[in-house]
Amino acid sequence: MLKLSQFWILLTACITGWATPLLAQRTISDARIEYKLELPPEQLQMEAMFAGSNMIQYIRGNLSRIDMNFNVVNYIYLINAQTEGLITLMDNHGDKYLIRTDKKSYEEDMKRFQTTTFTDQAETREIAGYKCRKAIGKLADGGTFDVYYTVDIIPENRYYNRRFLNLKGIPLEYEIIMKSGSKMKAIATKVDLSPVPMSIFDVPKGYREITSDELKKIRG
Template sequence: MRKLLKIGVLLIGFLMALAAPLLAQRTVSDASITYRVEMPPEQLQMEAMLAGSSMVQYIRGNHSRIDMNFNVVNYIYIINIREETVVTLMDNHGDKYLIRSDKKAYQADMKKYEATQFTDQKEIREIAGYKCRKAIGKMEDGTTFEVFYTIDLVPENREYNRRFVNLKGIPLEYEIVLRAGSKMRVIATKVDLSPVPASVFDLPRGYKEITAEELKKIRG
């Protein structure tokens, strides 16, 4: 009898050990993640100009928003996952523009990022209080970038950030490939899992609506 009891205790302990990683995971429907921005070291002039830049990722169910504050210019991306649309807001020294992307553009972007594959690496680091694993993301065109993500937080809707639709958790540090080929890095400084107000995803007033082609001309 004692032998059976001992075996039972050992079996329960074994099953609990297996379940521990699953119990630690939390499915996230609402979150606000604040990141600091680091520019590539080879762009010292830009790094000085953009010192103190930050990024905030908001998640609320089928809505997502990314605020990128670069001091000289600010971008806001408001994503409606259910309707498959993206609105881009740009504030360049008070010149404010609004650009809408339709379902066709949304689906084209989604298709591109669905091909991104992530390969886990051995390196582990703690970021904003969460244990994060390093992975290398490889895009369809062969471009690679680093990401550190936590499996403790799993997004309820994986399309909240299309570049990470295939990632097994939420990224708390990652590289963003710039048009020139260099890489900007964002590192989480705060993770807030409180409910995000619906008003965060309302479109602000005072922006002039333009097309994507007109935006390209403004950017030069």
């Protein structure tokens, strides 16, 4: 039979064991995550052109922003989950274009990603100071991509990035499937959870508004 003192030691240990992961997990409303971008091996001949390419994910409440900087061309995506609005900005060697996605197109796009599934794997690694678990994402068209995510920080706004609607945490390393079928990799280098200024989500001036069809022609 356990003595009373032994019982309290055991109970304390159990409570501590249960409470630790709960306390470690943090729901966030603001975040700034910096990623470095790595080209797939078959495109390393273009490495010099894309050297230093990076991406920044901003989150503040219902607002989010993604900056993708490829040196030769830069993209900014401004997303408002509350109004279901998306604005795409492209700067191609100083030629600046703005494309607005209407609510209907926004909802259709979201539906495509709502069917994405993530299957956890045994592999783990530490990225930007966070322990991450590997998962395999499967898209509606059957395509797959690897992702490492942490459950230590959970975004209040699950629509901050449509790609990860069904992921159980924040992705700190993942593959991006390109139009060619190759996979580019995004790897987090810094996670900043301090408040993000509202000005980050302002639409910058100097961009010419065009339609999505016109953008497709420009992209070729």
